[in-house]
Amino acid sequence: MQKVVLIGECMLELREGKNGVMHQSFAGDAYNTAVYQKRAFPEQDVSFMSALGSDVVSDKLFKHCEQASLNNQYLTRKSEQNPGVYLVQTDEHGERSFLYWRENSAARQIMRYIDNDMIETMLDSDLVFFSGISLAVIHSDDRPAFWAMLKRLKESGVKLAFDPNYRPRLWASPEEAQQQFHYAYQLTDILLPGIDDFAQLYGLTQLSEILEFCQPYDIHELVIKNGANSVYCQLGSNLIHLPIAPVKKVVDTTSAGDSFNGVYLGARLAGKEIEHAVSLASKAAAIVIQYPGAITPESDFIERLNQP
Template identity: 30%
Template sequence: MTGIVVLGSTNMDLVAYVPHAPKRGETVTGREFRTIPGGKGANQAVAAARAGGDVAMIGAVGSDEFGELLRHTLEASGVDTDLLRTAEGPSGTAHIVVDDEGGNSIVVIPGANGAVTALGPGDEALIATSDALLLQLELPLSAVLDGAEAARRHGVRTILTPAPAQPLPPELLAVTDLLVPNEHEAATLAGVADPHMAAEALLRQVPEVVITLGSAGSLYAARGSAPVTVPAPRVRAVDTTGAGDTFVGALAVALVEGRPVQQALSWASAAAALCVQRPGASTSMPYRSEIDDAS
């Protein structure tokens, strides 16, 4: 049995570190460039595996050198890649600018991820054996919906990160158990900026919501119970890339282990706080022992 299955993207992150992000028409001189394995799906898989989860990845890498490195990175973190396919052509890439405040802006080019339009052979059988399915929106929506519907058929909990933010079809929300947007994604989906009001609106569409609030922590809301806000550790952020994915991966592990929600959120926040103190996405994700020591 696989505790957590991730249906999602794998990208090579091409990261430029700059004093400030360039405005339109502006050229800035960066201080460093790094090539770092990433993608929201792969990031969540690595985060969950390092946090102690039994994790398998469904998706696709390209037939290029990036594809080989992306697969190796997942396997090195303990992620099962038997159903990670290789699509002819380039792997997905994310072009990231990180400023000196730790903020980032990102352009994603799907590459091989765009070839994943539905579940493939063996995918549903793997999902059926899991406790939770993690989903994001860097694959075609048809594949995300296919995975969520398969999970529902087999009584598997679905955890959806609605990023990059976009309108979600009602049929996807109908088979989503836990929605985990950040505050900006929540505002886009709910049409209201206040996180508490956004959570209230989103609960009309899904049974549980966790809204991540950056340095302010996270807000949990569920139908029929009072919302709970969990603070985040106070740290100095170096690079926030991958922090949300680290949070979701660690949260999934804690929930699969049966921890109470508030404890699970605190543990996931500790993982994300460790992540932002290091550069990169997958390379910055903490291991279980580190999270335990920090929480």
């Protein structure tokens, strides 16, 4: 059984529906990735690593992870803080706008609760995933411990996957994000960026520029998401361009990239070729954006993903 650990933050999601009714759920990029990977590949051992408190929202979030069949062994309950909260609103085109309350969330303290014994149990993992959001929410004083943990995992043969998922408001400055992303690129085996990430942070908009930027790093597998149009994959010196079928009716683009990441990583761990992994991951993202919220109904998702 392949073992995967995804590190990040899960928040209480408030989504405004018809007549101003608020719908409550839980979401966060690494958490969403974990949920969709587990749904598509239930035989894989998928763990979500984060920090929770002892409050009622933390209780519900922990149970939510259990209901998603995630392994909760790395979901610590030692923090005195609560989970973060965000409000998402969508327009008629499915595009989102967010309001966040996460400055004092428990997830920001995750590295304070990871000890040597816990890291030892991660050394037999096949893959560890983290994102730019995972990095941004960790207190800056705790990031050296985070990098030390990842270096130890990589030295033990654990593959590391990273999605930059750059969100300017989470960083003190672009320079801070660039420095932290540089550390990430140095360790990453599988990089899953969107072209938008490079455009916003580095001013790079052309594929050739992005490939040149990544060239000095020892990235084994580069998967560049070109919005709703296509995906570029570079494995070694082999560059593949894979178009994506358009979705006629987009309801909510929340979690499109997260679902892609989870299904892609699950497929690659299951031994699928890149073309098959991208096709299945793109299909998953197309399903997700036809439903409101980050996490679609499980039965609908699995049924539609398994349709020929």
